[in-house]
Amino acid sequence: MIRFEPRGPVAVSRMIGVSVTAALAALVLAAIPMLFAGLSVFDAYGLMVKGAWGSMFAFTEMLTRAAPLILTGLAAAVAFRAKLWNIGAEGQLYAGALAAVAIGTGLISGPSFVLIPAVILAGALAGGLVMLVPTLLKTRLGVDEVVTTLLLNFVILLFVQMMLEGPMQDPMGMGWPQSEPILDEAALPKLMDRMRIHWGLIIALAASLGVYFLLKRTVWGFEIRAVGENASAARHAGIPVTATFIRVGLLSGALAGLAGVGEVAGLKGYLTADLSPGFGYSGIVVAMLAGLSPIGVVFAALFIASIFVGADSMSRATGVSNYLADLIVAISLLCVLVSGLFLRFRIRLSTSSPAQETAK
Amino acid sequence: MARPAKDAPVLLRLDGITKRFGALTANDSVCLDLRQGEILALLGENGAGKTTLMNILFGHYVADEGAVLVSRDGAELAQLEPGSPHAALDAGIGMVHQHFTLAENLSVLDNILLGTEKLSALKSARAPARRKLADLMTRSGLTVGLDMRVSQLSVGEKQRVEILKALYRDARVLVLDEPTAVLTPQESDTLFAILKKLAAAGLGIVFISHKLAEVMAASHRIAVLRGGAKVADLPTSQCDQRQLAELMVGHEVSETVRGAGTPGDTLFVLTGVSAGESRESIRDVNLELKSGEILGIAGVSGNGQTMLARVISGLETPFAGSMRLGDRALTHANARTMIDAGLARIPEDRHRDGIVGAMTVSENLAIEAIRKPESQRFGLLRFAAMRDKAKALIDAYDIRCQGEDSPARLLSGGNIQKIVLARTLEGEPKVVLAAQPSRGLDVGATSEVYRRLLDARARGAGVLLISEDLDELMRLSDRIAVIHRGHLSAAEPTETLDRGTLGLRMAGHTMEAAE
Numbered sequence: 001m002i003r004f005e006p007r008g009p010v011a012v013s014r015m016i017g018v019s020v021t022a023a024l025a026a027l028v029l030a031a032i033p034m035l036f037a038g039l040s041v042f043d044a045y046g047l048m049v050k051g052a053w054g055s056m057f058a059f060t061e062m063l064t065r066a067a068p069l070i071l072t073g074l075a076a077a078v079a080f081r082a083k084l085w086n087i088g089a090e091g092q093l094y095a096g097a098l099a100a101v102a103i104g105t106g107l108i109s110g111p112s113f114v115l116i117p118a119v120i121l122a123g124a125l126a127g128g129l130v131m132l133v134p135t136l137l138k139t140r141l142g143v144d145e146v147v148t149t150l151l152l153n154f155v156i157l158l159f160v161q162m163m164l165e166g167p168m169q170d171p172m173g174m175g176w177p178q179s180e181p182i183l184d185e186a187a188l189p190k191l192m193d194r195m196r197i198h199w200g201l202i203i204a205l206a207a208s209l210g211v212y213f214l215l216k217r218t219v220w221g222f223e224i225r226a227v228g229e230n231a232s233a234a235r236h237a238g239i240p241v242t243a244t245f246i247r248v249g250l251l252s253g254a255l256a257g258l259a260g261v262g263e264v265a266g267l268k269g270y271l272t273a274d275l276s277p278g279f280g281y282s283g284i285v286v287a288m289l290a291g292l293s294p295i296g297v298v299f300a301a302l303f304i305a306s307i308f309v310g311a312d313s314m315s316r317a318t319g320v321s322n323y324l325a326d327l328i329v330a331i332s333l334l335c336v337l338v339s340g341l342f343l344r345f346r347i348r349l350s351t352s353s354p355a356q357e358t359a360k
Numbered sequence: 361m362a363r364p365a366k367d368a369p370v371l372l373r374l375d376g377i378t379k380r381f382g383a384l385t386a387n388d389s390v391c392l393d394l395r396q397g398e399i400l401a402l403l404g405e406n407g408a409g410k411t412t413l414m415n416i417l418f419g420h421y422v423a424d425e426g427a428v429l430v431s432r433d434g435a436e437l438a439q440l441e442p443g444s445p446h447a448a449l450d451a452g453i454g455m456v457h458q459h460f461t462l463a464e465n466l467s468v469l470d471n472i473l474l475g476t477e478k479l480s481a482l483k484s485a486r487a488p489a490r491r492k493l494a495d496l497m498t499r500s501g502l503t504v505g506l507d508m509r510v511s512q513l514s515v516g517e518k519q520r521v522e523i524l525k526a527l528y529r530d531a532r533v534l535v536l537d538e539p540t541a542v543l544t545p546q547e548s549d550t551l552f553a554i555l556k557k558l559a560a561a562g563l564g565i566v567f568i569s570h571k572l573a574e575v576m577a578a579s580h581r582i583a584v585l586r587g588g589a590k591v592a593d594l595p596t597s598q599c600d601q602r603q604l605a606e607l608m609v610g611h612e613v614s615e616t617v618r619g620a621g622t623p624g625d626t627l628f629v630l631t632g633v634s635a636g637e638s639r640e641s642i643r644d645v646n647l648e649l650k651s652g653e654i655l656g657i658a659g660v661s662g663n664g665q666t667m668l669a670r671v672i673s674g675l676e677t678p679f680a681g682s683m684r685l686g687d688r689a690l691t692h693a694n695a696r697t698m699i700d701a702g703l704a705r706i707p708e709d710r711h712r713d714g715i716v717g718a719m720t721v722s723e724n725l726a727i728e729a730i731r732k733p734e735s736q737r738f739g740l741l742r743f744a745a746m747r748d749k750a751k752a753l754i755d756a757y758d759i760r761c762q763g764e765d766s767p768a769r770l771l772s773g774g775n776i777q778k779i780v781l782a783r784t785l786e787g788e789p790k791v792v793l794a795a796q797p798s799r800g801l802d803v804g805a806t807s808e809v810y811r812r813l814l815d816a817r818a819r820g821a822g823v824l825l826i827s828e829d830l831d832e833l834m835r836l837s838d839r840i841a842v843i844h845r846g847h848l849s850a851a852e853p854t855e856t857l858d859r860g861t862l863g864l865r866m867a868g869h870t871m872e873a874a875e
Binding site: 217223229239 | 696
């Protein structure tokens with residue numbers, strides 16, 4: 001018979017332990033399909049580690065991939081803390097990218113120190129405004145934000161495609177659905193020569209520290225935690241619950257919008273409709289794996305980015321599809337959800353059946 | 361009351377029942393006999409293990425040690441299969457839970473027959489069932505309309521249906537868990553009369569309670585549980601209330617006594633306030649609270665108390681009427697303006713509305729003042745100041761916790777209530793709303809709540825006490841008003857009222873009819 005006993009307070013070390021265990025369990029479980037694909041598991045993981053950490057180029061590629069994941073992970077983490085279920089980071093990312101391109105391709109001109117902040121602000125604002133709509137629908141009319149944020153993803157992606165094949169299409173692009181390139185003055189500077197890594201990573205790390213500080217040390221953060229943990233007690237204690245939701249919605253959307261800015265203004269240079277390989281959705285996994293901790297998000301994003309970049313490299317070497325990466329990421333989400341049970345309960349196995357117990 | 365013969369056969373025996381939940385021992389080798397024709401009261405504070413014990417008896421839980429023995433049809437005692445409610449039913453044990461287990465949309469007859477008929481029977485045997493029930497009703501005095509829909513019944517009637525349900529299944533042992541919690545005093549008296557009749561007819565009855573007066577009035581024998589163990593098992597004739605209270609708590613109890621008050625000016629006024637749509641609503645409520653008095657609001661659960669508390673707490677905006685605190689109108693108020701106006705609110709559901717369990721004791725003590733300069737500067741939290749204040753309050757209010765940084769959800773109900781008291785009363789509010797402030801608390805925590813409310817009254821605050829416990833209301837209140845179906849009667853001085861009058865008003869009789 002299995003019994004569940006509630007646990008007392010949860011230590012930080014245990015939370016970290018659970019996250020790490022979940023990640024490792026995902027790698028072990030993912031070995032099963034690898035065996036079916038005829039791979040040697042150790043060779044395959046070896047190739048993945050090498051592909052993500054094995055050289056300066058590999059390492060910077062992994063960090064480049066981690067930057068948007070940190071931001072979408074923060075977007076999910078801060079919203080989930082308030083129990084505002086923002087599943088729309090993907091759409092907010094595209095909204096941010098679209099705004100960055102609109103500002104950064106010649107709408108305004110000026111030196112870098114004007115254009116770069118303008119592009120960043122525009123992207124954050126666009127992402128925040130996109131999230132404002134579901135938040136208001138939730139607080140005013142009680143519409144379920146899981147549905148609205150999820151469906152807005154498709155609305156926004158289709159809107160971006162329309163813009164890229166219409167008003168914002170690059171006239172020099174030979175008919176491809178892509179935007180004009182971002183001006184050099186508006187692009188985020190590179191961090192290293194001949195590598196793709198850019199200032200988006202610095203923005204992401206700063207955002208993570210900023211969100212940590214906000215949640216831990218400020219009145220707004222206190223209110224976000226109170227609303228998330230017990231909204232009715234928060235309302236009873238005079239905390240403005242609606243205003244808190246709106247603040248969280250704007251912040252969450254803005255963080256996802258920043259991820260879009262980094263991808264167009266730091267990496268690609270122009271906008272296409274395949275800018276994001278699902279960063280918004282992977283951000284949810286990052287946030288869950290991090291236990292919704294803003295600092296933990298950085299490490300979870302590094303793990304997920306390593307899986308993606310490593311799997312690309314492994315797939316080139318072995319010919320096995322890099323869908324394996326999606327599989328590992330999905331399994332790690334399931335593992336972390338299951339491990340939440342271990343955080344809240346102590347699980348005991350007793351061998352005797354109830355009838356035997358009392359017959360003694 | 362006449363005791364059943366000493367040699368009446370034992371119907372039920374609990375033999376050394378022990379049940380542990382993790383580190384907590386809910387029942388510690390409890391032994392108990394129930395004889396035919398006997399009413400046994402199981403007395404104990406919240407958390408003493410009464411309900412756990414009965415759940416083991418009824419097969420909801422399996423005991424870690426010990427056994428339940430039942431005599432079937434006068435035969436020798438035999439062990440009951442543990443962990444099986446079905447076996448318990450079969451052995452003639454009927455249970456009436458505190459929260460009824462009736463299907464609201466079915467008729468009384470359907471509810472009683474539910475689960476007693478074989479699936480393979482082609483036609484349900486209504487006529488014989490009606491005959492059997494008619495017979496049961498005349499013999500016991502439990503009259504209910506069999507064709508009424510359960511949703512149309514009053515709470516007292518629903519309870520009768522539950523008892524009939526058990527009797528229809530030929531119960532020989534009847535267990536009632538806190539049966540009077542939802543009844544008016546008159547309904548309770550009727551219930552006890554019926555129980556006595558049933559016992560005289562040969563049933564064994566166990567009723568669980570923490571109210572001393574009714575235990576004294578209605579039982580032959582009293583077993584007291586404390587901390588999971590049986591500490592006394594006495595004939596009722598040899599007990600008095602004071603001794604029982606001490607057995608329950610484990611030490612001497614001091615009675616809270618309300619001295620004469622000095623009511624001052626009118627502080628807080630509701631005029632024609634209406635709010636809410638459904639059953640739990642209030643209509644045209646008028647109320648005047650003076651400084652230095654405790655105004656009690658009596659009523660059976662579900663008659664609008666919750667809505668009244670929500671309106672005064674600033675959680676619900678009334679659609680008609682006005683509220684005034686001193687010179688300040690509070691009609692379109694929210695929780696924040698209520699707090700700022702000097703109104704302390706003690707919520708009835710302290711776990712849901714009183715604390716944020718995942719946050720620390722210190723954060724919960726500061727939550728109502730989180731935007732005040734004492735807790736923040738430029739939007740940044742002042743942790744040191746919050747901790748210092750928390751330490752002082754933990755001392756002053758004797759909050760038992762593992763320091764101010766431990767999560768509030770780990771505290772007991774009494775200590776959670778102390779957090780609420782500390783943060784609301786510490787600012788010396790002008791008006792205190794206390795909704796069911798002692799519900800679910802043990803005797804010690806309850807007397808602490810009473811002391812704090814009387815202190816607030818003594819320094820000139822007006823206290824509005826909403827409670828379902830008449831003893832509490834009569835002990836603390838200077839005046840008492842009764843709420844029934846959302847209407848509030850005029851308040852009258854406690855000295856001019858007695859339990860009978862209040863009970864009739866709680867049941868909806870008008871003032872004239874009551875006199």
